[in-house]
Amino acid sequence: xxxxxKEIMEHFRNPKNVGRMKNPSCSGRAGNMVCGDIMYLYxxxxxxxxxxxxxxxxxxxxxxxxxxxxxTSLLTTMVKGxxxxxxxKITKExxxxxxxxxxxxxxxxSLLAVDALSEAIYDYFLKNNRSISPELEKKHxxxxxxxxxxxxxxxxxxxxxxxxxxxxxx
Numbered sequence: 316x317x318x319x320x321k322e323i324m325e326h327f328r329n330p331k332n333v334g335r336m337k338n339p340s341c342s343g344r345a346g347n348m349v350c351g352d353i354m355y356l357y358x359x360x361x362x363x364x365x366x367x368x369x370x371x372x373x374x375x376x377x378x379x380x381x382x383x384x385x386x387t388s389l390l391t392t393m394v395k396g397x398x399x400x401x402x403x404k405i406t407k408e409x410x411x412x413x414x415x416x417x418x419x420x421x422x423x424x425s426l427l428a429v430d431a432l433s434e435a436i437y438d439y440f441l442k443n444n445r446s447i448s449p450e451l452e453k454k455h456x457x458x459x460x461x462x463x464x465x466x467x468x469x470x471x472x473x474x475x476x477x478x479x480x481x482x483x484x485x
Contacts, residue, residue, distance in 0.1 A: 320415045326385035331392050336374040343434030345427045352379030354387050356431040367398050382421040386428040430458050
């Protein structure tokens with residue numbers, strides 16, 4: 316039996332919506348320096364014909380393992396065209412279900428992808444002076460707390476990762 320499903324390998328070998336976005340409406344970052352996975356998600360938000368805010372475009376950059384890249388790729392295909400409300404309801408379980416099977420040691424990759432999305436939506440609401448739901452605020456606080464713990468434990472690695480990402484943006 317293969318370690319990864321064909322669905323995981325397809326998104327890893329042929330990732331969808333990969334790359335940096337010029338002038339995104341918002342962006343989110345989630346990472347786990349213990350395993351080394353860092354995900355950046357960029358969203359372009361517009362209004363549809365009904366006046367609802369939708370994700371018109373989405374791009375990602377993931378520095379990580381096979382499953383991390385596959386999860387972020389899959390997530391982008393699931394959120395494109397969705398309202399912010401619908402996108403914010405996507406869970407790690409939704410990603411795992413689409414992949415049919417994810418090794419237990421790699422389930423955190425699905426959570427990181429969803430966290431990057433939550434952080435992007437949080438960023439959008441913050442930039443546009445929109446009210447932030449208690450649920451989204453709680454997710455944001457958890458991600459920020461984990462990031463601060465990682466930064467404290469792995470200060471040099473976090474600084475290096477940020478420098479590399481900023482250098483790549485030029």
